[in-house]
Amino acid sequence: xxxxxxxxxxxxxxxxxxxxxxxxxxxxxxxxxxxxxxxxxxxxxxxxxxxxxxxxxxxxxxxxxxxxxxxxxxxxxxxxxxxxxxxxxxxxxxxxxxxxxxxxxxxxxxxxxxxxxxxxxxxxxxxxxxxxxxxxxxxxxxxxxxxxxxxxxxxxxxxxxxxxxxxxxxxxxxxxxxxxxxxxxxxxxxxxxxxxxxxxxxxxxxxxxxxxxxxxxxxxxxxxxxxxxxxxxxxxxxxxxxxxxxxxxxxxxxxxxxxxxxxxxxxxxxxxxxxxxxxxxxxxxxxxxxxxxxxxxxxxxxxxxxxxxxxxxxxxxxxxxxxxxxxxxxxxxxxxx
Ligand code: SF4
Numbered sequence: 120x121x122x123x124x125x126x127x128x129x130x131x132x133x134x135x136x137x138x139x140x141x142x143x144x145x146x147x148x149x150x151x152x153x154x155x156x157x158x159x160x161x162x163x164x165x166x167x168x169x170x171x172x173x174x175x176x177x178x179x180x181x182x183x184x185x186x187x188x189x190x191x192x193x194x195x196x197x198x199x200x201x202x203x204x205x206x207x208x209x210x211x212x213x214x215x216x217x218x219x220x221x222x223x224x225x226x227x228x229x230x231x232x233x234x235x236x237x238x239x240x241x242x243x244x245x246x247x248x249x250x251x252x253x254x255x256x257x258x259x260x261x262x263x264x265x266x267x268x269x270x271x272x273x274x275x276x277x278x279x280x281x282x283x284x285x286x287x288x289x290x291x292x293x294x295x296x297x298x299x300x301x302x303x304x305x306x307x308x309x310x311x312x313x314x315x316x317x318x319x320x321x322x323x324x325x326x327x328x329x330x331x332x333x334x335x336x337x338x339x340x341x342x343x344x345x346x347x348x349x350x351x352x353x354x355x356x357x358x359x360x361x362x363x364x365x366x367x368x369x370x371x372x373x374x375x376x377x378x379x380x381x382x383x384x385x386x387x388x389x390x391x392x393x394x395x396x397x398x399x400x401x402x403x404x405x406x407x408x409x410x411x412x413x414x415x416x417x418x419x420x421x422x423x424x425x426x427x428x429x430x431x432x433x434x435x436x437x438x439x440x441x442x443x444x445x446x447x448x449x450x451x452x453x454x455x456x
Contacts, residue, residue, distance in 0.1 A: 167206060170208065195220075219446050241296055
């Protein structure tokens with residue numbers, strides 16, 4: 120498919136949330152189209168695919184991305200693909216997970232600002248020390264962790280399966296990491312379900328989801344009495360106790376698509392709201408979202424440059440011993456999910 124500025128503008132003109140970064144005029148589309156067409160050509164020539172997280176900018180999601188979703192969905196897509204090269208437009212820990220599941224494929228991370236406040240809050244060595252301090256605990260890590268951290272944990276979880284997996288573990292003592300807000304939500308939810316788990320958690324946070332204040336919810340309900348409010352479990356317990364639905368990125372998408380309501384406030388990164396807005400023009404999205412600087416640093420320029428040059432420093436490489444241990448942690452999740 121060959122993109123034109125008019126076609127691109129038609130796809131993106133309804134996107135208005137997220138500040139100036141997500142506003143598209145015909146002139147802006149004219150500057151983007153040559154890069155998009157060059158990427159499409161290179162993908163074909165090199166048997167490559169682009170996987171994009173829902174939080175990256177709409178001009179990537181709507182054009183060069185072969186699949187868009189949350190980190191877990193993207194890793195599964197990477198496994199099913201017959202491409203030789205995977206360009207992972209997201210942050211580094213997600214590209215590492217894709218490489219773990221696809222050891223024989225070349226996975227590249229195009230953006231240089233590819234960290235994450237949550238994943239970078241704890242290292243593999245920190246987990247080793249914690250394991251010495253809490254030898255009787257089962258260590259559960261959220262998928263938003265580096266490969267070194269996964270290699271030191273017993274089982275990995277996602278925001279969709281965290282409650283059911285932790286509930287099913289035979290050990291009463293659980294150490295959850297790295298998200299303290301999600302850890303508190305996990306504790307509250309399992310208590311509600313009558314589970315007697317003894318849960319400790321580390322102190323990391325996602326700076327995007329941590330920013331929301333519960334007063335925002337009261338304010339939005341006051342202005343829009345027919346609004347449905349959704350939050351990601353990386354938000355604080357004060358938020359979770361006030362919203363209509365809590366779930367992972369893909370669970371929120373399903374909720375909005377299936378809801379008879381037409382107005383929503385989504386307490387998560389702006390990318391998801393703008394994606395939903397472009398995909399569902401009959402639904403309206405109110406309130407303010409928050410942007411992740413790491414995800415929003417993904418650009419068409421970086422994808423083009425990576426595809427053209429396949430730079431060694433952007434290629435994900437994992438030592439064999441770490442690969443085996445981290446894969447065990449992920450496979451345990453597949454077994455229990
Ligand atoms: S939104 Fe939060 S968890 Fe996701 S990449 Fe950004 S900082 Fe990390």
